[in-house]
Amino acid sequence: MDYVLNLWVNLATDLYQVFAGWGLPGWAAKLIIDFIIILILVILGVMAVIVLTPMERKVIARMQDRPGPNRAWPYGLSQAFADAIKMLTKEMILPRHADRLIYTTAPILIVIPALMIYAVLPFGPQAADAELQLGAANLNVGVLYFVALGSVASIAILMAGWGSNNKFALLGAFRVVNQLIAYEVPMILSLLAVVVLTGTMATQRIVEVQSIPYLIVMPIAALTFLASAMAELNRSPFDLLEAESELVAGYQVEYGGMKFAMFYIAEYVNILSTSILFSALFLGGYKFFGLEDAAPVLAPFIVLGKAVSVFFIMLWTRGTFPRIRLDQLVGLAWKFLVPIGLVNLVLVALVVKLSTNPWAQAGLLLLGNVVTLAVTFLIMSLAERRAKPSGSVVMSEAHPPEGISVNFTPAAER
């Protein structure tokens, strides 16, 4: 029974013994086990497409009151497999005058950073035997690593937009990069709040330190992170790159078959890794009311369960919010998320300086967060009341601001 409760560590230890029994040196056995772990993580990332797409389609369909995919057996759940087979059998197309080198390397380059992020995601408590460390690489810049790899992906997007020699693709790529750069700032600010509170950038350590989930303790940082993560992932309501009515499919418009599938895979790999990171930073990662100590075998499943819940929140947002305009998108980042992130950061730094007791810190932070949110909403409602008609961005509006004329006048008359 004890063996099963700590299955992963025991399996790895036994495997290590087996390899040692074959006369392999210690580092070689460790290397093989590391490769197996990497393989599992990569497969997990790619499996995300197979599991998350049916979930997305079904959940969104449910929210929009329609059946969704329902032909592929059973209940349309194997639609993703059918799609994968279709993608694999499609013809490879190279657009005329496309930059062949850039066009073909972009889909490869976009998947690499997406999969590399999995190196720092914590999936369970650290094994007591430090020699055989499973899962998250104990990188003491883990959080920064996540942000840095995210910024590498924007190069691949620019390559895709440029390489396909299509104006719509290029415009889509511009939009995405604009969005990625704008939302990197609030994302880093919210991550910084966590880093200041825990005093470490290693994701594993952040989970260990976290006694109360930080979503409860500092909701501002958590929600800022979620919003900017959704913008970084190009999820609706921030999916301006796929504004079909304006840009067709953005930077992916010239890609077909397996090349398109690579972008699709990268998107879902990123969604899963960001959800796991969110659960690690703000939901306590693999901790679940002491279950992770009683049965460490369940820790990865706790992490995945939390990640899927985060993904559900993303779907919920997608199902309920309309796509926001480009100026609203940039305005939301710079005029709302960045200032509130800065205030939150100062608050966290102050609290850390005031007290070292985690419970006192939690109470002070919660109080500060509530006050900050109240003041923010006060300021926003005041701003909305005296909002000038000159198209000033007010986020909570369902109707267009008065400055933007609804009755369309030709450009020449304006």
Added chain:
Amino acid sequence: MSMQHVVFIILSAIALIGALGVVLNRRLFRSALFLVLSFVGVAGFYILLEVELLAMIQLLVYVGAIAILIIFAIMLSRQAMVADDKVLNEQWILGGLAAVVLCATLVYVLVQVNWPVVEVTVPANSIQRLGESLVDPNGFVLPFEVASVLLLVALVGAVIIAREK
């Protein structure tokens, strides 16, 4: 030859191929991409030197910000969809001369200076120590604060320029 040497040679190859690609490419956009490759190689050197923080910042700042700025500048200033620039222009003699002089100077310095070698391992808490030295009055607090004020001024200036009248 230790493992470090092998990794060093691979990383040097990446950085040098990137650098050569920048100067020898006919298409400006591809040159910018080779520049990114070169930056990634340099980030690899930092990892080899066990300063992960600098490696990540290299990726974040150079690949994530500066390279994208360069690519945007290329796309907005050139005839974006037309490729094929000449590799050499009429100043190639002067440029080559400058490059040779610079290279000779660097090689001379490298050979002449007796580089001190210190037997110290990188401490495990190097990030904490870096952070503390940045706010330590005996450390780098003055340059750090001056740099932050400079950045703040730049930020305010950007806001003022971008502001609608």
